[in-house]
Amino acid sequence: MEHEFVVIGGGAAGLAAARAARRRGASATLVSEGPLGGDCTFLGCVPSKTLLHGARQGLGFDAAMSEVRRVVASIAAAEDADQLRSEGVEVLRGRGVFVDDETLDVSGTTLRSRRFIIATGAGPLVPPIRGLEAGTYLTNENVFSQSSLPARMAILGGGPIGVEMAEAFARLGTLVTVVEAAPRLLPREELEGSAVIDDYLNGLGVSVRVATTCTTVLTAGSSTRLGFDVAPDLEVDALLVAVGRRPASSGLGLDATGVKVDPRGFIEVDARMRTSSRRIYAVGDVAQPLQFTHVADETGRIAAGNALSRLAVRRFHPEWIPMVTYTGLEVARVGVTEDQAPSGSRVAYLPMAEFDRARMSGDDRGFVKIIVGPRRITRNLAGGSIIGATIVAPRAGEMIQEIVLAMRAGLWTARLATSTHAYPSWSMAVQMAAAQFFGDFGGRTARPSNSME
16 A cells, blocks of 8 residues: 655654645655654753743752653643544554665555655764763753752753753752853854853853863763863763754665765755655754754645645745744844854844843843845845844844744845834834944944944
């Protein structure tokens, strides 16, 4: 029997693809080796943000972890096999391995289809540090199942996961040290944003070591000693490795399909999510360096639509994807940073210290930065086109969405500057920053990119 549409992987990307296929009237078969919901539900976004919330509310470790388990179970209930079957999705449990580009073996069961979507996700990247493999360490796969709060924790990696977990455990009472090999925390974000988050974590008692590489790990009993290239040794009770993610593309039998994989392990896809095999698409973390749940969801829907259409016209636009680090002062970005902006770009910058709502709220740390570039024909008419923005503020993840919509809709910058915002809403800071592209506003005007403030 030939199946109309087969999805391999039951995480956010796979669920989105299967449900999108059903909405188009196609039958859908979902193959999953692990629990439905994937990393986001059980090991990523859901437990991490719940733990952060509990820590900020002053819950103790046991109560915070209990709340994590409760929320995970609640969200997982909307993604289990019974729920999917009620939506018309056939669910098969087991590991899928390709026999060829039309045939998948699922633990001894053979599935044939002309349309496959690979959505197998990613796992934690473990760096080749001497002694690490022989010791005991945490990753996102086991940190949320800990039964006791460590007194001292080192976190390798100062990216979004590292700084979020640093805040959570510091608020719960752990003495936390974050170690980042790059010269600053959040090295992919704006320099000003890194500085704000560094100060924010320091205020919580977190020790930050940047431009520092861990070279050795020695575990003895319940403690672990870390050695570094340019810093004193550090003894801790728990080590969390958060240096990145590795796509789960091995063991799928891709050699039998002609699907190409790049040197990092990502399945190569075009903007329509098509692989080098015309029958197979790949979505989510296994194919995207932008490893976010909302990217997984969007690429899953795009791939399903293209796979089931005569003309594969839907495209994924990474430049429109918002990225948020959910520390208490959130760091939200879409598009380019100032260092990435092309020549001729202009920048508006509004410190939160000059923004009324931030003053009212008692925390005026952070900023809004908007980057615009000239349009091809009309150049800087009406302010030009928004090509990037970063917001650091308590509600930055919500504030950035207005800019995302403006970019996706191709709106002129003037639309942001002239749209009336309720006073004193947080989003009014976006309007105030955008107004700088049209003259002096509050003593500030937009400047050329990569110039001094």
